Amino acid sequence: MKKRGVSIAVKMVALLLVIFVFEGMLIGYNVIHGDVLEYMQTNERNIFHERVVNRKNYLEEKMRVRWADIEDSTTKINNMTQKLVDEGTISLDSLDKSSESSMPLLKEASDVLISLVRSNGVTGAFLVLNTENLEEKKQEGLYEDKPGLYLHDYDPASRAWERNQDLLWSYAPAEFIRQQEFSTDEGWKTKFNFSQCGDYLPYLYEPYKAAKNTENVKERDILDFGYWGYTGINDCAQKEAIMYSVPLVLEDGTVYGVLGIDLMSEYVKKLLPYLELIDDNKDGSYFIGIQKGDESTAENVLLSGNTYMSAFSQGGETVFSKKRRTNLYR
Structure with missing residues (x-):
């Protein structure tokens, strides 16, 4: 009786393992071939873009309505x-x-x-x-x-x-x-x-x-x-x-x-809290520049955050290239 009980328990555990492996393979297949990864990445980019746009709009509103109100x-x-x-x-x-x-x-x-x-x-x-x-x-x-x-x-x-x-x-x-x-x-x-x-x-x-x-x-x-x-x-x-x-x-x-x-x-810089950009990540940065005639080039003005610090030079220029089909630049 004891051997029979152990045998049944082993079989049940084995069956559960097979089910878990199968479900894992199914989820993995859906992630890879069902565009789940792409959807998650797109969603993250959209959230990131929305935060940047909201902060940009906030600063522009302050510039137009309050700071530059000197008439x-x-x-x-x-x-x-x-x-x-x-x-x-x-x-x-x-x-x-x-x-x-x-x-x-x-x-x-x-x-x-x-x-x-x-x-x-x-x-x-x-x-x-x-x-x-x-x-x-x-x-x-x-x-x-x-x-x-x-x-x-x-x-x-x-x-x-x-x-x-x-x-x-x-x-x-x-x-x-x-x-x-x-x-x-x-x-x-x-x-x-x-x-x-x-x-x-x-x-x-x-x-x-x-x-x-x-x-x-x-x-x-x-x-x-x-x-x-x-x-x-x-x-x-x-x-x-x-x-x-x-x-x-x-x-x-x-x-x-x-x-x-x-x-x-x-x-x-205090009005550009870079920690809000990426959840659980301190690698984000806000950048302000003066756009030149070529919209892909900007004169460096200020940087809030540490990500871009090594490449940022005061008074220098930054050249951006837009990623295809996104609102992101690099």
Whole structure:
């Protein structure tokens, strides 16, 4: 009886093993020949693509609706400037020649910059004054320092009443600083030091040139001349930042400077949580670049994550090739 019982148990186990093996082979066959693997991979790619698109849309919405909403601030500064010119308090002939000549305007405009930083949730706001033809200056190789203001906020996510200690002047005349409640930033300068770096940086040059070369510029929407760009660390910039600026234009069409905002790279990276990209995997990265004429090439701006770090070079370029029948690039 004992031998018979063992024999039956062995047979039952053997039968179960045969069933399991058969089911395993059947599942394997379906996975390989039934497009299950392809379906799973496609589903993973679609989830990944959706997460990237959602994050892209989130940033674009912030850029258009909040960060770049500086039209009202531009109007306020234009009205201030026009009033001071009409009163004879400032002169357009000497406005950008010295801090003393521009001081009345800088004092009045400072409140606009403070309000702009706070209301738009950006890391910086700046005003650069210029009434000269920058194209001619560049052709002559002449780069002059320009008066203006640059205010930084290193914690735009904090509440407004707590943020006064985070507001620092990066560029402002010494006389102006002595009358202000906010401190100066590390590396503070009295003027925008374009002579030191030997160039007029794009946030000034591009929107100013576009408005200067446009006939009847006051008939155009000032946002048509808005310029998005990027500044890395160099002789003219101490921090990496994405920047947006528009020209300042008086009633008679005189272009006399630019107003803009910045988003420091470290702050933008916090808005790109790369761990959300791939479940249970820390190898994802978000990449932001400036697309060139060829859509497959982008100028490197910033990277959030470690996957691409070894190949990423600041100021370099990245070339993408699209995978066939997918929304993925490599």
